[in-house]
Amino acid sequence: MVEPHGKGGRPRSEQARAAVLHAVDDLVVELGYSAVTLKGIAERAGVSRQTLYRWWSTKAEILLEASAIDARQELDVPPHDDPATHIAAYLDALIAFLTGSAAGTAYRALLGEAQHDAAVAELLRNSDPLGESAAAAIERALPGDALALPMPQATALLVGPVFFWILSGRATEALDSNQLTDEFIRLAGVISSGS
Amino acid sequence: MVEPHGKGGRPRSEQARAAVLHAVDDLVVELGYSAVTLKGIAERAGVSRQTLYRWWSTKAEILLEASAIDARQELDVPPHDDPATHIAAYLDALIAFLTGSAAGTAYRALLGEAQHDAAVAELLRNSDPLGESAAAAIERALPGDALALPMPQATALLVGPVFFWILSGRATEALDSNQLTDEFIRLAGVISSGS
């Protein structure tokens, strides 16, 4: 993420970096995204404000760095041989990520910010855990020519309904990953299923 | 938004209300959601700050009131006899709304805010132009028992992919409403189409 540095000079404190990332993680859970301030992060991390501004530009950038790794882990499901089982497992992971996890809360906040902040939108475009994980899950379940749609559209078809359901504030109990999987496979896997 | 006032006294100034709603509409286009402030709205509208706080609680509430009517209009497509044509027309309207219109920009901003602000989430739950318009379009295209899914799931299936595509910052040129319509009808209209 960060190069060592030019030549001379004191090296960047890895301790400070870790403290910041931990602090922002804690604070976003405790207070919610909008109540997290750079001042608050600095104080919680025991770090000067200048140090924050030296290495990050915005709250969003810090939060993204703090949650990206967790996000990828949570969305990386172990492979199943049965395509439907694999897709359903992925959808369950996706639902859990978006509704229950700290990293998912951070992701939703960042995606919200991206709707009215071009810089955040750009950040997310370069680090898109949902799109990437969905593509991986589909590739695993319906490899190669078994996919009747281009991958981007396929990911939107898979992820979109869940994504809309949750972001628009609907209750999550009604989400049935098996049903969603069936629907998806019927559309996206037409070739292999012989539709 | 608020109507009654005890008994006597000066009535609410409709002129002030209209000036505020216009001002917030202009400002959110000019500056973007996050740069709009209550102070700025008051100054632009030629209204005192106290008046804002008297009738609205938050920036989000004003913006919702200012954009809700436009949103409903833009998402209300004229009926077509052919189900597929009707759905496709709705999807085109949805895409235009989310990507191009002022009301859609406001909606995206509010939905973003709702991800980390429970009050805004509550507001949106009581005024959900996407869900309602999608339900209306589906009802028109696949009325009564021709729908193989419960309506909420059907709306998510119809709206979700577009919604995810746009909110996650993908280029909109690749969106093909006819293809999306086909997919939707094949899934949601299984009964009428005989699958």
Next chain:
Amino acid sequence: MVEPHGKGGRPRSEQARAAVLHAVDDLVVELGYSAVTLKGIAERAGVSRQTLYRWWSTKAEILLEASAIDARQELDVPPHDDPATHIAAYLDALIAFLTGSAAGTAYRALLGEAQHDAAVAELLRNSDPLGESAAAAIERALPGDALALPMPQATALLVGPVFFWILSGRATEALDSNQLTDEFIRLAGVISSGS
């Protein structure tokens, strides 16, 4: 010092103004001029920082307003019939002001700042307790045509040696106001004394 205000709006809080002036007076004694900060003044006075900036521009301006009245009082000696006695009394007051008093400490700090801050210099030029008080004392002791020098030069002659002595950090015990008075009167009062 400050007009009421345009027309509408909440009037300026006299309580806040007084609290600021007291706070700055206290702080400059407790901490010394350079350790007084606008932040510190605001906190001590229980006033917001914005309120300070609304009514004053700089630390110097606040301090001047806080100490000007005291300065004038301390340098306004009761009249004596004997010219030499009056001048000597004035010199004693001047020495006490410059070395011992809070207002004098503030004055010295401001005059120091004026040496490298044109804005402070301008402030002091419009509010010059030393020059004015010295002129008054001379006028009282050697009225009208009994003064052999133009008044500005006479004030410099009277005040200058004491001023230099103290500002350049010499011990004040060696200052003899009677001797200085004699010297001054021999020069400035040549006409009346018949030289």
Next chain:
Amino acid sequence: MVEPHGKGGRPRSEQARAAVLHAVDDLVVELGYSAVTLKGIAERAGVSRQTLYRWWSTKAEILLEASAIDARQELDVPPHDDPATHIAAYLDALIAFLTGSAAGTAYRALLGEAQHDAAVAELLRNSDPLGESAAAAIERALPGDALALPMPQATALLVGPVFFWILSGRATEALDSNQLTDEFIRLAGVISSGS
């Protein structure tokens, strides 16, 4: 300022020292005393901040070292046989120093700082170009027993009026060194003049 270093090791860089003194001289003229910062000096001199702190304690100390030599030179007037001429020449040099020269500007800034910074006051007490030069000029003009006053008082009498006039921001055109000289000699040289 500091010379010795244990035994071995790299010796102090004379080049760095000179660069610092030049830099501070330039900067105090360009920006004024209060806008000069140690950071700025280091950057201008191409020297690390640590090096500054190693050899000097404060901005004032650097500035004093940078300007002391110039100050002494500017206040050291060539001798005249006539006492009045010598004193007048000294006063002209003093006026030029305090109002026009870079070293004089530095001196005024330091003296201002000394009014509220005991450390700077101590520095100046150990390096008092005004007092010393004035004493030298008086000694040259009124040597030995021709002086009716103790030397410290005599210097205050000579320097004080000019000093007050300039530091209190009065226009310098009105200063007449010949008149000031006459007054001084009438008082301080009473014995020789036979008053």
Next chain:
DNA sequence: ATATAACCGAGACGGTACGTCCCGTCTTAGC
């Protein structure tokens, strides 16, 4: 008619985060 009550604008209030700057210290690598 005239009180009463709720509205209106203007704008000051205490509070707090912003992003920047400099402080004095510390930690590197290089000569």
Next chain:
DNA sequence: GCTAAGACGGGACGTACCGTCTCGGTTATAT
């Protein structure tokens, strides 16, 4: 052991907006 480079925690700067609080004035209705 000095040097340049530059990151560190700390803290004040001046600005902006928050939500609240007076002000003086302006309408309507209810007496």
